[in-house]
């Protein structure tokens with residue numbers, strides 16, 4: 001299989017670069033700059049390397065560098081932003097700070113031809129975000145594009161197949177970004193495009209059929225996309241040999257537990273063990289108000305429930321996990337302060353008696369996982385399910401949790417989701433849900449005074465959930481949702497819409 005290496009210098013768009021490459025049917029792998037050598041690159045046989053952007057200045061001694069031998073290794077390289085400056089620096093060029101004239105945002109780009117700009121209009125819009133720039137290109141290179149304030153918007157040494165762009169071709173604001181990447185991947189690196197989801201499904205099914213054989217494999221279903229696709233893939237590979245365990249903690253959205261059971265147990269005919277542990281979780285959570293304690297309790301209880309299930313199931317040969325590529329990359333990075341302790345179906349390896357872990361999706365991005373899910377015939381409602389926190393509604397009910405509050409929130413949330421669908425607004429948002437605030441306020445119904453709960457509606461639009469903006473939902477939709485919730489959900493007399501972005505708020509309220 002053809003591979004492109006995305007060499008990570010700390011830029012914010014690295015995953016996006018890899019996704020853009022894969023969208024063009026070429027497998028891209030992200031690796032930190034300090035864990036790969038030129039020898040590794042040659043040995044792996046990468047068809048090309050992309051140097052990513054990064055927040056540093058190349059002349060800062062602490063900035064991430066790379067072995068200059070890469071420039072003469074015979075492997076095509078595309079440097080993006082910091083990657084372009086680094087490439088120039090490694091080749092003996094000169095980098096300077098643009099100071100006052102640093103560019104940010106959409107900028108007009110004029111190019112002077114060359115392989116990278118095949119089929120690209122002479123002037124077009126590109127996305128820039130930089131302070132430094134290449135003042136003098138290294139020996140062998142030519143300037144191939146400029147903007148009004150950047151004298152080296154692109155450079156190339158066609159002979160050595162080395163290319164640098166100061167702008168970001170991976171960002172959709174760059175009008176010809178896709179074409180430029182395509183030119184690099186196909187025109188320069190000579191890729192043929194052998195990364196296809198159909199092939200992936202077939203290859204994986206065959207691989208796991210062979211690997212698992214007549215042994216048994218256990219998969220924990222969370223109701224989320226990743227574990228669902230993982231289970232469906234393995235089911236296709238080994239059928240009856242797969243057992244799925246679904247712990248329903250009672251804090252799922254309305255009817256969601258039943259939907260999971262219907263889909264996997266009935267429609268797919270999988271061996272599914274559903275453990276209804278709602279009461280057990282709610283008992284543990286009684287009176288608990290701290291968000292972090294709620295998370296901890298749910299995480300721990302999950303493990304306990306599994307431990308008991310594990311004892312009944314006994315020894316399994318394989319434990320399947322729905323790990324996906326961003327999890328693999330993220331667990332390799334050290335930074336990022338813990339804002340909330342995330343709970344997922346982790347920790348299982350300690351409580352299940354198994355020989356080996358299998359992670360069939362560990363090379364895939366989320367959109368690829370979804371494509372695989374569709375190919376396997378999973379319902380769209382599952383494949384395009386929005387993210388849902390592991391602790392479920394527990395972190396959307398502020399303050400102490402009671403069964404009544406859970407029901408109330410499930411109903412309010414279901415109405416909001418229905419109206420999002422009725423208004424065709426689902427695609428406007430990346431995630432939307434209702435929150436049961438702990439606030440009660442005065443209202444009036446008929447002639448009577450009420451003193452009831454306030455429900456907050458939350459909807460955000462985001463690429464990566466690290467930052468998010470609140471969605472500009474149509475007023476008519478909000479009005480309809482508000483009126484239905486206050487009419488149909490007893491105990492709620494006020495609905496508010498959350499107009500805070502992340503940061504400073506987080507997506508979830510707890």
Ligand code: XMP
Nearest residue numbers: 341342343387388389390391465506507508
């Ligand atoms: P925040 O609230 O941190 O959420 O801005 C970012 C994204 O993560 C989801 N989220 C969680 N997912 N376990 C999860 O599996 C958790 O504990 C958790 N907390 C937040 C949240 O729904 C959003 O998509």
